[in-house]
Amino acid sequence: MEAILLVGGRGTRLRPLTISTPKPLLPTAGAPFLAHQLARAHAAGVTRIVFATSYRAEMFEAAFGTSAHGVELTYVSEREPLGTGGAIRNAAPALTSGPDDPVLILNGDILSGHDVRAQVELHEKAGAAATLHLTKVEDPSRFGSVPTDGQGRVTAFLEKTNNPVTDQINAGCYVFRRSAIDTIPEGEVVSVERETFPGLISSGQVVMGHVEAGYWLDVGTPEAFVQGSRDLVLGRIASPAMPGEPGQRLLLDGAVVSPRAVVRGGTAVGRGAEVEGGATVEGSVLQDGAFVAEGATVRDSVVGRGARVGAGAVLDGVILGDGASVGPGNELRNGLRLWPGIALPPTAVRFSADDS
Structure with missing residues (x-):
């Protein structure tokens, strides 16, 4: 056929x-x-x-x-x-x-x-x-x-x-x-x-x-895209193309996850991506070369190729474009999108897509 x-x-x-x-x-x-x-x-x-x-x-x-x-x-x-x-x-x-x-x-x-x-x-x-x-x-x-x-x-x-x-x-x-x-x-x-x-x-x-x-x-929206990847990793829908067994996380070749990090909820960690100790990543997509620093939290988000999340930063329902970076202390929520190459300096301010 x-x-x-x-x-x-x-x-x-x-x-x-x-x-x-x-x-x-x-x-x-x-x-x-x-x-x-x-x-x-x-x-x-x-x-x-x-x-x-x-x-x-x-x-x-x-x-x-x-x-x-x-x-x-x-x-x-x-x-x-x-x-x-x-x-x-x-x-x-x-x-x-x-x-x-x-x-x-x-x-x-x-x-x-x-x-x-x-x-x-x-x-x-x-x-x-x-x-x-x-x-x-x-x-x-x-x-x-x-x-x-x-x-x-x-x-x-x-x-x-x-x-x-x-x-x-x-x-x-x-x-x-x-x-x-x-x-x-x-x-x-x-x-x-x-x-x-x-x-x-x-x-x-x-x-x-x-x-x-x-x-x-x-899967046409960011929320649905993240959900689709998460459901595949968790085995809620089977795919012969998935390069690994269903489970709480999927680590691709060259991915490095500290034994002191928590990576779960159907998270996919791309090639060469790194998650440092004390970080928590849940139900997210870390693309190739992404970096999540010590103590950071990433939930229901996409971290693009080569993008970086600083120490202690929080991402919840966020899209980081390729090469973007979030400095330590930032808190990004509710559908916020950071375009490729944009860098947020260290701060203690909360940002949200609902902010005007």
Whole structure:
């Protein structure tokens, strides 16, 4: 089975981490985020993937080459962003599948543990033009909702509303009949959610919903990105791409953690990173070459490549860009982001993203 992997977004919600690295390539539980998707796709029977790229397109082939995690890879780039449907159509000429074959569509910012094989089986059994993975959420008002009938056919795509008719939402993984992809206009900006799927439904085509409420996470925000890495390290979702066994922490080659430091809660410590004695790091991502000094505390945060946290400093829900540094005594909280190369001098002042 072939797949198209949508990785063209700029990842603006994750800045400053995405200034130099596309969101799908950010280190997540010891590997680029996409490595986890590739490994899970291979386990589901995918043998070939077309990357639909745009932002920093050249970095994807440099990272994965022509094959990785048991999957053959090829790359197609958009000159201008074409939306989800347009990106799928733009990548389609690189497919080798026949007109009736299933083609899996994956989003490069979704971490999901759902049963892809079961989704494909439903698609083929129903003779569907497209089959969507739908998940259930506690607060569907934050999302568009996707109702289905008694046979599992999708009946509508509804915008966000305070009174949603269902708790089912689009989880961002689709199976298309190859010929259905060719109905998407070529070279145009198209939303698969707002145009392609509603168009298929209105024309009488079968669009199915595979409802599965297992692990699912959109890693597009800093909080969700940290959570995704933490959940992988802790084993809440399995990934063949993780370079180590699940546990309280994951140490990559060359990482140095003092026996007097506390590193736990699903923390990933990158290559050459160091945590000194007396420091506490919980549920965080320390990228390659990061440094956490004696007595510092880091919780639910990302410390970028080569970034430094000074002695006694506190980071709680913070993003430090590559090469940034926080001097001793600083206290940073509540979503604060420090851009690459910025240095905060020693201080005893508390900073928060809520400060004006």
